[in-house]
Amino acid sequence: MTENAAAGRIVIDLFTTLDGVAQAPGAPDEDPAGGFRFGGWQAPHPDDMVGRSVMDGMHRMDALLLGRRTYDIFAEYWPQHGDSEVGRVLNALPKYVATRNRDFPLGWPGSTRVGDDLPGELARLRERHDEVHVIGSIDLVQTLVAERLFDELKLWVYPIVLGEGSRVFPDGAAPTNLRLIEPPVSGSAGAVLLRYAPEAGSPETGTMDDSPEA
DSSP, X not given: OTTOTTSOEEEEEEEEETTOBOSOOSOTTSOOGGGOSOTTTTTTOOOHHHHHHHHXXXXXXXXXXEXXXXXXXXXXXXXXXXXXXXXXHHHHSOEEEEOSOTTOOOOSTTEEEEOTTHHHHHHHHHHHOSEEEEESOHHHHHHHHHTTOOSEEEEEEESOOOSOSOBSSOTTOOOOEEEEOXXXXXXXXXXXXXXXXXXXXXXXXXXXXXXXXX
């Protein structure tokens, strides 16, 4: 967490729509769970800012932490695409998959299972690595955010509304305060990069009469 600044960082990377959908941005068959109809929604909107910021993060990370579903998707795809820059980076990194299933198949070379004691295992990952990135992995992200087990949440938000699919913050998400790290950065296709850090406490309420701008 942010108070443990001397240790390595846990960074979450997510592509989302305006209504918070983060399911299957990359391809129609990436994740059709729940009958999702819009797989590949990101592909028609190439954006130079997104490409640059994603590759910058790729070059800084020295480990990858994934949920089970995203691990399966990546483990099937990236070993077959090792000739790309992203493929070379991901295939070479240590990979950790968060699951309590001790029989979960780890077919991607360099993979290790974690998940029996997530807070403790993340603390050990922080000691071992400088920057661990979580890509996709919506269920895992919701746990990390609810328990403040992360240092940075990066959202690339696209000007699209889908109305269905798995959302970053669904109904019932843990009430959470976040702090904007830097001003939003916009790209050529209308995507906006938002960078947040966890903030202590829970959201407060009040009335507009309490505000100095009221």
